[in-house]
């Protein structure tokens with residue numbers, strides 16, 4: 142490129158994808174980069190989630206940055222704290238920690254004359270030629286609408302707001318929810334508690350995921366042979382993309398059948414027929430995000446554990462009262478009821494050039510163009526925007542693919558005679574039409590409640606294969622964009 146302008150670029154969010162974007166922007170020659178982070182530390186979901194047993198259910202050798210191989214993962218699926226340390230190490234190694242402005246939650250963005258004026262909880266943050274949101278989807282905890290929380294005499298908190306001075310050892314613990322979080326907490330804590338009541342509203346399919354430590358010898362081999370680390374990365378990502386992620390969008394029926402069989406056989410290991418019946422879901426495997434666990438069924442059959450399926454009536458001083466009138470006496474209640482995954486970076490107010498707000502643009506559901514941009518909002522780019530692939534595979538892989546696309550849009554803006562790039566409304570309409578046409582073929586549309594589905598019933602995930610996603614992210618189709626000259 143010639144005659145390039147030096148751009149000021151803002152990244153919102155210093156989680157795993159924001160850190161990656163900062164590193165890659167610098168590598169691409171964009172020097173003026175600021176990362177705004179609402180919290181006082183980096184790491185996003187790996188910073189927020191510190192509950193016992195927290196593990197990424199994507200194998201570690203696939204859940205990593207393409208440019209930062211790690212021969213030292215401790216386990217096939219590593220604990221959250223280790224992933225947080227990996228993100229921190231990567232930020233430090235690539236010199237982007239100093240770009241992060243902590244405790245600065247962007248609250249407002251106004252587009253004026255080719256720039257976004259950002260305001261944060263600290264005040265005005267200045268003007269930026271381009272904004273990349275990297276705010277993730279798992280950062281607005283949802284609390285259940287159950288009365289009486291203030292009556293409870295023990296400790297109660299959301300799983301993503303773990304109170305670090307709390308030990309579950311020797312305590313009577315209640316866990317509300319049966320998502321991946323609750324299942325990991327149950328597996329990790331049943332051996333030390335005085336009692337564990339798991340309050341289940343909906344049974345889950347559980348794919349057996351035997352996790353194990355890497356032996357020292359294996360790690361030494363990975364250290365000695367970078368090609369081995371690379372081939373493991375490629376092998377695992379290829380396997381996830383061609384089997385699981387293809388199966389859930391209806392593209393690999395054989396793999397889907399194998400996943401179903403594995404889940405059914407796993408469930409059949411529950412010895413007590415009545416418990417097994419209560420743990421049996423009434424919807425298709427994969428409709429909700431699949432739980433991966435090698436120890437949940439063992440844990441829930443432990444004498445210390447109880448599966449409670451009577452609906453919760455209310456919290457009370459001693460614990461939780463269920464609809465059958467029983468009071469479950471508890472010392473600690475963990476609310477593992479998930480996140481509002483459809484809020485993205487809101488409550489931020491985003492005001493586009495014509496006075497249109499993003500809230501207005503998204504009033505009937507979150508929609509954009511190819512997951513990364515929104516018509517009417519020039520130079521506003523999203524990692525993990527609406528319709529991004531979300532599911533049982535590596536978010537980091539998704540984020541890097543989206544960044545590669547966004548970087549090409551930003552490079553275009555940096556050309557001397559270009560001020561703004563935004564997708565054409567008709568291109569976004571065509572994309573969203575094809576999403577709607579394709580979604581009924583996915584397993585997510587087969588009848589269940591899940592965090593993939595918003596309150597209007599729209600399914601939020603990419604409905605094609607991951608390979609198609611990668612292809613679509615390869616290069617912008619410039620005819621789909623309005624490119625404004627300055």
Ligand code: NA7
Nearest residue numbers: 285286318319320321322323342343430477478479480592
């Ligand atoms: P999830 O997967 O959204 O799970 C939330 C769980 O909480 C789920 O079992 C819900 O039951 C349950 N829930 C929600 N509200 C209530 C009320 N009011 N009463 C009882 N139970 C309730 O969140 P996680 O934190 O486990 O996992 C989120 C993602 O993080 C996970 O998918 C991975 O990507 C990492 P429901 O099924 O709706 O009946």
